[in-house]
Amino acid sequence: MNIIVKKSYSLKGRVTLQGDKSISHRAALILPLCHGDAVVKNFLFAEDTLNSLKAMVMLGADIKIKDNHVLFKSRGLESFKVPNKAIYLGNSGTSIRLLSGILASLKGYSLLYGDESLCKRPMKRIIEPLSRMGAYISSILRNDKAPLLIKGDSLIGIEYDMNIPSAQVKSSILLASLSANGKTVIREKVKTRDHTERMLKYLGADIKIDGEKIILFGGQKLQAKNIFIPADFSSAAFIIAAAALTDDSQVIIENVLLNPTRTGFLKVFEKMGGNFEVFNVREENDEIVGDIKVWSSNLKGVTVEGDIIPTLIDEIPLIAVLAAFAEGVTVISDAKELRYKESDRIESIYYNLKIMGVEAETKEDGLIIQGKSFKRKESYEFYSFKDHRIAMAFSLVGFVLDNVLVYDCENIRTSFPDFIDVFKKINGNIERR
Numbered sequence: 001m002n003i004i005v006k007k008s009y010s011l012k013g014r015v016t017l018q019g020d021k022s023i024s025h026r027a028a029l030i031l032p033l034c035h036g037d038a039v040v041k042n043f044l045f046a047e048d049t050l051n052s053l054k055a056m057v058m059l060g061a062d063i064k065i066k067d068n069h070v071l072f073k074s075r076g077l078e079s080f081k082v083p084n085k086a087i088y089l090g091n092s093g094t095s096i097r098l099l100s101g102i103l104a105s106l107k108g109y110s111l112l113y114g115d116e117s118l119c120k121r122p123m124k125r126i127i128e129p130l131s132r133m134g135a136y137i138s139s140i141l142r143n144d145k146a147p148l149l150i151k152g153d154s155l156i157g158i159e160y161d162m163n164i165p166s167a168q169v170k171s172s173i174l175l176a177s178l179s180a181n182g183k184t185v186i187r188e189k190v191k192t193r194d195h196t197e198r199m200l201k202y203l204g205a206d207i208k209i210d211g212e213k214i215i216l217f218g219g220q221k222l223q224a225k226n227i228f229i230p231a232d233f234s235s236a237a238f239i240i241a242a243a244a245l246t247d248d249s250q251v252i253i254e255n256v257l258l259n260p261t262r263t264g265f266l267k268v269f270e271k272m273g274g275n276f277e278v279f280n281v282r283e284e285n286d287e288i289v290g291d292i293k294v295w296s297s298n299l300k301g302v303t304v305e306g307d308i309i310p311t312l313i314d315e316i317p318l319i320a321v322l323a324a325f326a327e328g329v330t331v332i333s334d335a336k337e338l339r340y341k342e343s344d345r346i347e348s349i350y351y352n353l354k355i356m357g358v359e360a361e362t363k364e365d366g367l368i369i370q371g372k373s374f375k376r377k378e379s380y381e382f383y384s385f386k387d388h389r390i391a392m393a394f395s396l397v398g399f400v401l402d403n404v405l406v407y408d409c410e411n412i413r414t415s416f417p418d419f420i421d422v423f424k425k426i427n428g429n430i431e432r433r
């Protein structure tokens with residue numbers, strides 16, 4: 001599927017979005033570890049999160065989908081069995097890494113694999129700590145990548161210093177530590193998204209956050225509870241960016257997740273001169289939620305680096321597109337992790353900026369982008385590199401420069417299947433082809 005986008009203005013309206021992807025994964029993977037019944041509302045029905053649900057069903061979880069809600073009847077990890085088939089996790093890094101933490105203590109062998117992109121992503125980052133806890137995990141091709149063969153065992157708690165900022169690695173260790181003997185202590189120098197910690201606490205786990213330390217005691221019984229999942233901030237960011245880039249626009253996005261470990265994009269957008277307002281802020285299920293109103297904006301270039309990076313890591317392709325239309329230079333540093341996502345996002349962004357004629361440079365850990373250096377052309381043809389965030393970010397260029405075609409966009413179904421429909425509803429000139 002390709003996406004065609006034409007010049008648009010007056011993006012107007014109220015938008016409600018499906019639930020946050022990170023929280024949906026965690027609900028799918030953690031609720032079955034609890035005891036009791038629970039209903040999850042506003043779950044994200046996208047390919048990645050459905051792969052997490054399907055994997056848990058393969059382990060024996062009782063999960064049903066009814067009237068757009070996900071119903072769990074949970075009897076804890078002790079009710080699970082390793083499946084006699086390999087578990088396919090598609091394109092989803094979050095699914096494979098978090099599920100590995102659960103399987104690390106489940107007796108028997110399980111085999112995890114995914115699509116071509118997932119099988120290229122680094123897994124040593126979870127193999128190492130989970131092995132230290134006592135699991136046997138082997139990369140079948142001896143390349144520290146999936147397919148992964150896991151033989152669960154009795155685990156012991158560990159002390160672990162995070163050497164890369166990754167919520168997936170942190171969460172994988174936390175899920176394993178739930179069934180380990182003794183306490184696990186994780187030290188995070190740079191804070192990453194904390195949805196696992198928040199959800200475990202909400203479900204009754206004895207988890208403590210003490211400065212950089214996260215402390216969890218093994219052998220706890222969790223109680224299933226209903227969860228309402230706020231709108232995905234990473235999806236909302238595309239709407240914020242599009243409204244800012246187009247003339248005479250004003251859009252409200254409702255019930256958006258505003259967890260500060262996720263909203264670094266708003267801080268950068270503010271520094272760039274973005275016009276927006278956050279209101280109706282409240283707390284739901286230990287997460288922060290609010291509405292965002294955004295208007296057309298004149299943007300200027302910024303420096304994006306340091307501890308803010310993990311809080312906006314998935315929004316960097318979008319920041320690069322905003323930077324191309326901003327006055328002055330934007331420098332993005334400390335973001336080497338971008339090279340290990342669904343594509344090497346530093347190179348994918350660079351390739352597409354070059355198609356726009358933008359003056360840009362890559363660095364090992366980021367990019368330098370000269371704002372407003374794009375060339376006016378009849379049309380622009382971008383490539384998604386089979387990466388949903390690249391596909392969506394560069395689609396937005398069409399709202400400003402007209403006649404954009406982005407090739408190979410099937411992957412938007414992994415995180416934001418309604419992307420095109422949502423934009424059509426607010427007056428965006430966008431089609432699938």
Ligand SMILES: O=C(O)C1=C[C@@H](OP(=O)(O)O)[C@@H](O)[C@H](O)C1
Nearest residue numbers: 022094165166167168169313314
């Ligand atoms: O924990 C999560 O839900 C995620 C963590 C991040 O990955 P890393 O842990 O690899 O940084 C992020 O890029 C991904 O989209 C979702």
Ligand SMILES: C=C(OP(=O)(O)O)C(=O)O
Nearest residue numbers: 091092093094314341389
């Ligand atoms: C990196 C992403 O997801 P995952 O790591 O779960 O594949 C993303 O959604 O941008």
